[in-house]
Amino acid sequence: MPELPEVETVARGLRKKAVGHTIEKLVLHRSGLRFAFPIHMAMAVEGQKITKISRRSKYILIHLKDGGVILLHLGMSGRLFFHKDDYTPVKHDHVQFYLDNGTCLIFNDARRFGVLDYLEPKQKQHKLLDNIGTDPFDDTLTPQWLLEKFRKRQTPLKNLLMDQKIIAGLGNIYVCEALFESKLWPARLGSSVTLPEMKKLVPAIHKVLKAAIEAGGSSLRDYVQVDGEMGFFQDKFKTYGREGKPCPRCKTPIERFVQQGRSTFACPNCQK
DNA sequence: AGATTCGCCTGAGAGC
């Protein structure tokens, strides 16, 4: 389940291996994933040199020489990896980019929640990027700013942190971890969080994300880096997936409960 | 508007 650290790791891998190379051929094995692929995408990107790779929230943007942009989202189970261009597609390989250096970039996505789209050179914005909130590493994200954002919200803290329109890039895992780190109970309403608590929460978000990026992300089920390497942050989870196991701080068993249909993991003793 | 729920997907794991 790729969240910001996993997407950042993949973007870095792509940057290293794909920037400066030209897309010789784009092969689509189906007509779309979460959304239909643009009809003329292959024609538009073939022959284009990749000039830059960037990340916006959990989206990867592949910038092309003519100003066009390929937009990618890994959804729940999406994987991007390189192989020599003699690659034989396997199940759930939906897209292949053949580059001019004898490699092939494969987009595999079992659950098909992923997105692949194309922005024309003149197209300045994209529907999916329009409503995305601030990046967690943007200077905008300060305790005061978050306090103001949450001030009137009668919604659990965890749901607010997962709302991509406020902070973009956090998902279930890292929200659980950041709330543990800052000793805040996930079901607390946004409006109840004080400035001193926000001063713990914001650095906790930074700390957890930075550590996860340094570890190459967390490999659970589907996720791997572009070279096939596993991330290893999953070994450092303090709450996520640890129901019934002792809290690393106080040894109280970690509790699991459901919020918005998703599992929340937290320590009922030291998170308030 | 804010809050809540649903549905898209398949594979892994549990239970019989």
Added chain:
DNA sequence: TGCTCTCAGGCGAATC
């Protein structure tokens, strides 16, 4: 072994 059931969850759409 093989079938059925449940769960995982990002995020847009729909609903209240």
